[in-house]
Amino acid sequence: MGSMRSERKIEFKAYDTDGDWRTVEITPDASLSLLDVLQSNGFDIPGVCGGLALCGTCLVKVICGYEKLPPPDDEEAAMLEMLPDTNPKDRLSCQLPLSSIMNGMVFRLQNYE
Amino acid sequence: MISSDICIIGAGPVGLFAVFETGLLKMRCHVVDVLPQVGGQLTEIYPGKPIYDIPGYPKITGEELVGQLMTQIAPFKPSFTLGERVEQVSRQRDETFLLTTSAGTVISARVVVIAGGLGCFEPRKPVIPDLNLYEGNGVAYSVRDPEVFRGHKVVIAGGGDSALDWTLVLAGIADKVTLVHRGNTFRGAPDTASRVQELANAGKLDLIIRAHTTHLTGKGKLNGVGVSLHGGDSLIIPADDFIPLFGLTPRLGPIAEWGLNMDKDAINVNTIDYSTSEERIYAIGDINHYPGKLKLILCGFHEAALMARSAFRFVYPDQRINFKYTTVYGINAF
Numbered sequence: 001m002g003s004m005r006s007e008r009k010i011e012f013k014a015y016d017t018d019g020d021w022r023t024v025e026i027t028p029d030a031s032l033s034l035l036d037v038l039q040s041n042g043f044d045i046p047g048v049c050g051g052l053a054l055c056g057t058c059l060v061k062v063i064c065g066y067e068k069l070p071p072p073d074d075e076e077a078a079m080l081e082m083l084p085d086t087n088p089k090d091r092l093s094c095q096l097p098l099s100s101i102m103n104g105m106v107f108r109l110q111n112y113e
Numbered sequence: 114m115i116s117s118d119i120c121i122i123g124a125g126p127v128g129l130f131a132v133f134e135t136g137l138l139k140m141r142c143h144v145v146d147v148l149p150q151v152g153g154q155l156t157e158i159y160p161g162k163p164i165y166d167i168p169g170y171p172k173i174t175g176e177e178l179v180g181q182l183m184t185q186i187a188p189f190k191p192s193f194t195l196g197e198r199v200e201q202v203s204r205q206r207d208e209t210f211l212l213t214t215s216a217g218t219v220i221s222a223r224v225v226v227i228a229g230g231l232g233c234f235e236p237r238k239p240v241i242p243d244l245n246l247y248e249g250n251g252v253a254y255s256v257r258d259p260e261v262f263r264g265h266k267v268v269i270a271g272g273g274d275s276a277l278d279w280t281l282v283l284a285g286i287a288d289k290v291t292l293v294h295r296g297n298t299f300r301g302a303p304d305t306a307s308r309v310q311e312l313a314n315a316g317k318l319d320l321i322i323r324a325h326t327t328h329l330t331g332k333g334k335l336n337g338v339g340v341s342l343h344g345g346d347s348l349i350i351p352a353d354d355f356i357p358l359f360g361l362t363p364r365l366g367p368i369a370e371w372g373l374n375m376d377k378d379a380i381n382v383n384t385i386d387y388s389t390s391e392e393r394i395y396a397i398g399d400i401n402h403y404p405g406k407l408k409l410i411l412c413g414f415h416e417a418a419l420m421a422r423s424a425f426r427f428v429y430p431d432q433r434i435n436f437k438y439t440t441v442y443g444i445n446a447f
């Protein structure tokens with residue numbers, strides 16, 4: 001039983017703004033966002049608007065696996081465009097549901113500037 | 114100098130409701146906020162979003178709630194300083210405080226209530242080398258008086274509503290306006306976007322899309338803005354002024370330097386009355402921290418009521434509070 005559960009787990013890696021990194025092992029759950037998981041794993045990421053794509057403080061750069069993600073919807077794209085220094089591989093972590101496609105992906109928290 | 118019983122720092126929902134709770138106890142308030150409007154996060158981040166957990170309102174938008182709060186506190190005639198940041202809070206010999214703002218306004222009060230939320234709303238700044246050296250010498254993050262730009266060459270960066278709005282306003286005033294936008298479409302109000310496009314087609318302003326600003330030129334005083342086009346070219350646009358308009362984001366700001374006992378970005382308080390480590394200074398709403406704290410509007414309202422009862426003894430040291438319901442006592446307007 002235990003081994004079946006662990007088979008379904010995914011693992012991704014995230015760097016904080018100081019360059020320190022950790023891997024997170026978790027069972028996919030679409031009701032959680034990447035932001036939720038980063039926060040509950042002790043990463044210092046604000047997420048001021050609580051996931052409404054209104055603040056941009058949950059920005060992450062997708063270092064590995066960007067092409068696996070579905071493209072941003074209009075609300076996310078609008079917020080990304082509002083932020084002064086985003087690059088093409090930046091996403092709002094609050095808009096990314098935790099799913100199996102994240103297995104093996106690498107993220108970097110962006111400076112909340 | 115402005116003088117008041119209480120100075121409230123932050124005009125978010127909790128700062129506004131504190132005017133009501135202290136007003137019931139005959140204390141007068143002066144409220145300061147760095148934003149040009151009241152309402153804090155509600156008006157700045159989510160004016161149109163419905164809130165479902167305000168007691169008595171099954172559903173109310175941020176903007177409506179702020180409107181209702183302003184109506185509710187009107188009998189207590191609060192005074193406001195908006196668009197200025199409180200920089201310093203200093204205790205005087207006579208146990209009053211002097212608060213000084215970014216614009217040099219001085220406020221004297223017996224009690225200070227910090228309702229600073231997530232901190233001051235400040236402009237998001239692009240990462241451009243030496244940007245800060247040009248602040249006040251050609252770089253501005255907001256437009257207070259459009260006339261200042263009359264006859265100037267102005268470069269605006271950004272693609273949201275405020276970038277589009279100010280591009281239109283300044284196009285009629287400045288010698289030349291250039292709008293630099295990273296995307297190739299505008300997601301702001303469609304009317305404004307199409308008017309900007311029309312003026313660009315008519316040669317009344319320059320629109321550079323799929324591009325971003327890279328550096329500034331000038332010796333002390335700005336004279337040009339470097340722009341990199343996503344196609345690969347780059348150019349320098351002659352400019353007297355550069356106005357990056359990327360919206361606002363909250364940052365703790367000066368509160369961290371006031372010698373209060375803090376827990377990361379929040380002020381530790383005693384839950385008996387939400388007092389801080391400094392007598393006569395209280396902290397309520399999102400800015401405070403205590404075991405079990407929830408950053409909710411209704412929790413901030415509760416904190417305001419308890420704070421007001423505690424602050425009373427500093428404003429009226431010779432009087433005792435008689436607890437009365439508003440249903441019994443009514444609202445005694447100032």
Ligand SMILES: Cc1cc2nc3c(=O)[nH]c(=O)nc-3n(C[C@H](O)[C@H](O)[C@H](O)COP(=O)(O)OP(=O)(O)OC[C@H]3O[C@@H](n4cnc5c(N)ncnc54)[C@H](O)[C@@H]3O)c2cc1C
Binds near residue numbers: 049159
């Ligand atoms: C998108 C979103 C949705 C939310 N939904 C809900 C909800 O459904 N229910 C709920 O209860 N809560 C909700 N919240 C949380 C709620 O908005 C906050 O709890 C509330 O705004 C806190 O009020 P406040 O008055 O403490 O602070 P704020 O609203 O943050 O206001 C603080 C003000 O202080 C000013 N300030 C700070 N420092 C200074 C200084 N030094 N000088 C001058 N001014 C200063 C700031 O500019 C700001 O305007 C939501 C928040 C967001 C962002």
Ligand code: FES
Binds near residue numbers: 047048049052059093
């Ligand atoms: S938490 Fe605000 S945009 Fe993601």
